[in-house]
Amino acid sequence: MSTNHDNVSLEGVHSQAIPFPKPVASKTSVQIGFIGLGNIGSLMAQNMARKGPIGEPNFPAIMVWNRTPSKAEKLVAMVGKEKARIAQDLEQVAQECDVVVINLANDDVVRTVYLRIQACLKQSPPTRNKIFVETSTIYPSLAAELDVMVSQCPLTRLITCPVIGSPIVAEKSELILVMSGEYRSKQEVSHLLVPAVGRKVIDLGGDVQKSLTFKLIGNSMILGNIEVIAEALTFAEKSGIGGHHVEHLIREYLPAPSMLSYTQKMRHANFDGKNGFSIDGGIKDATHIRRLTAHYNSPMPGIDVAHQNLLTARALHERHVKEGKTRWPTLDWSGIIAGTRVAAGLNGFDKTKDFGTLDEQ
Numbered sequence: 001m002s003t004n005h006d007n008v009s010l011e012g013v014h015s016q017a018i019p020f021p022k023p024v025a026s027k028t029s030v031q032i033g034f035i036g037l038g039n040i041g042s043l044m045a046q047n048m049a050r051k052g053p054i055g056e057p058n059f060p061a062i063m064v065w066n067r068t069p070s071k072a073e074k075l076v077a078m079v080g081k082e083k084a085r086i087a088q089d090l091e092q093v094a095q096e097c098d099v100v101v102i103n104l105a106n107d108d109v110v111r112t113v114y115l116r117i118q119a120c121l122k123q124s125p126p127t128r129n130k131i132f133v134e135t136s137t138i139y140p141s142l143a144a145e146l147d148v149m150v151s152q153c154p155l156t157r158l159i160t161c162p163v164i165g166s167p168i169v170a171e172k173s174e175l176i177l178v179m180s181g182e183y184r185s186k187q188e189v190s191h192l193l194v195p196a197v198g199r200k201v202i203d204l205g206g207d208v209q210k211s212l213t214f215k216l217i218g219n220s221m222i223l224g225n226i227e228v229i230a231e232a233l234t235f236a237e238k239s240g241i242g243g244h245h246v247e248h249l250i251r252e253y254l255p256a257p258s259m260l261s262y263t264q265k266m267r268h269a270n271f272d273g274k275n276g277f278s279i280d281g282g283i284k285d286a287t288h289i290r291r292l293t294a295h296y297n298s299p300m301p302g303i304d305v306a307h308q309n310l311l312t313a314r315a316l317h318e319r320h321v322k323e324g325k326t327r328w329p330t331l332d333w334s335g336i337i338a339g340t341r342v343a344a345g346l347n348g349f350d351k352t353k354d355f356g357t358l359d360e361q
Contacts, residue, residue, distance in 0.1 A: 017200045020187035029060050030192065033097030035090050035113060036136070037066040039275060040163060041103030042075055043170040044135070044197045048101075049075075049083040051173070051196040063097055065090045091120040098128065099189060103135045106284055110136050114146050121153035130156045131185045133193075135163050137219065137281075139288050140209035147181075147208050157185045160208045162215035163198065166258045167275060174199045178218075180211035216292055219285045220303055223333075226262050227306040230337035233266055234344050237354070243267045265334040269349060273330035279317070282333030283310045309339025316348045 030053075034045040045064055052059035065087040066072045072086045087093045093100055094117045104110045117132070132150055134143065143160050150158040159181030169175055175198035179186045183206070190201045204210040229250070233243040247263050265271065273279065286307040293300045313335040320326040338348035347353040 017194050018190045019201060019203045020183075020190050022191055023184070023187050029056065029058060030099055030188075031060055031063065031097045032192065033063040033065070033087065033093035033100045034103070035065050035093055035100060036103040036105075037064060037071040037075060038103060038105060039167050039277070040165075040170050040175075041101075041135070042071060043167060044101065044103065044163070044175070045075060045084070046079055047170075047173045048193070048196050049079040053192045053196060061085050063087050063093050065093050090116060094120050095124060095126075097130070099131045099133060099192060101133045101135060101193075105136075105281065107138045107142050110134070110138050111142065111145070114149050118149045118153060121156060125153065126155045128155060131189060132156070132158045133189055134158060134160045134208075137162055137215055137285055137288070138212060139291065140212040140216075143180075143208040143212055157182050158208060159185045159189060160211045161189065161193075162211055164215065164218045165198075166261065166277070168257060168261060173197060176200050176202060178202045178204060178211040178214050180204045180208045181206065213292065216285065216289050220289045220300055222258065223282065223286060223289075223306050224300075224302045225259055226334065226336060227302060227309065227340075229259065229263055230266055230309070230334075230340045233263070233337060234340040234346065237346070237351075238344050262334045265332060266337040269351060271332045271335040271349065272328045273332035273335075274328075276332040276334070279310055279314050279331040279333045279335055282336070283307070283314065286310060306336065309336045309343075312339035312342060313337075313348065316342070320349070 032048060034041060034048075037045060045062060049062050061082060062084050063086075064072045064075055064084055069086070076084045076086060087096075090113060102110070102113065104113060134146060143158075147158050150156050159179055161177050161179045163170070163175040163177055165175040173195055177190070177193060177198040177200065179190065179201055186201075186203060194201060202214070204214055229246070232246050236243050236246045244267070247267055250259055250263050265276075286303055289300065289303050290307060293303070310333065314331065316338050317326060317328070317331040317335065321329075335349070342348050
């Protein structure tokens with residue numbers, strides 16, 4: 001099996017990207033499985049299938065499962081049957097895989113999947129070590145529940161590993177992996193996922209809730225930036241300056257790839273959430289952030305405003321869906337700008353219906 005890691009220095013990877021020494025090599029190959037193939041999960045699975053861990057040329061085909069079978073079929077068609085195979089159900093992934101990476105949409109779905117995994121492994125207990133890698137963005141206290149479920153099964157461990165990065169970043173294997181949980185499990189998983197899936201691991205210790213708290217802090221920064229850019233674009237149009245100058249300023253002064261991408265989406269009304277981050281996911285994350293800040297008495301008023309604008313944008317989109325007037329079955333969270341535009345007296349999504357504003361293409 002060819003990989004993209006032929007020229008990578010293992011010592012360099014250890015010292016710069018992974019805070020754990022490489023574990024003693026196992027005599028048997030590690031079987032990796034993926035449950036959940038959304039916009040981020042599918043890219044992680046693709047990269048793992050195509051590249052595999054460093055130093056394992058005979059890495060076995062990954063096993064994948066998704067509630068919508070077509071997504072699993074599409075992935076296998078892209079990487080080849082020798083690199084990925086489809087499980088008949090999620091229980092097969094839980095039983096046959098040594099490391100299971102889970103990436104799902106929300107807390108309720110995550111809890112349901114783990115209840116099925118727990119029932120499966122209690123009925124058929126593992127005979128070798130098994131690690132579940134929870135990469136979904138969920139409320140931190142749920143991780144404690146999942147840890148209890150998993151620990152009731154013999155030889156089974158849970159680590160939380162939310163990922164930071166957009167689909168563009170995930171496609172390039174440049175995600176940041178934030179890990180919490182049992183040391184040896186983090187050690188093993190780190191050396192499987194870097195650099196095939198991510199470029200760096202941040203270790204936040206043994207408490208499985210900490211990495212999820214950190215992920216929500218990270219998402220608050222991203223959401224806060226999107227909100228400010230949405231407000232700036234709207235203000236620039238209303239003041240007659242034009243959003244193109246705001247985009248130029250970001251490109252010259254704040255050239256973060258994700259911020260440029262969101263700016264372009266908002267400027268050109270490209271709110272298709274099919275290959276981005278859905279507004280439902282954004283509202284879920286904003287709700288978690290606000291709940292967490294209330295728990296710690298640490299206000300984030302910018303997120304309160306962003307949450308309101310996300311709700312406004314979703315309400316507008318749902319109305320347009322009912323009226324058959326939308327181009328996007330799923331709205332990207334960059335659609336947040338509809339909230340700022342409506343507040344400024346502009347049309348939420350359609351700039352062609354505005355008068356007296358400027359936004360050169």
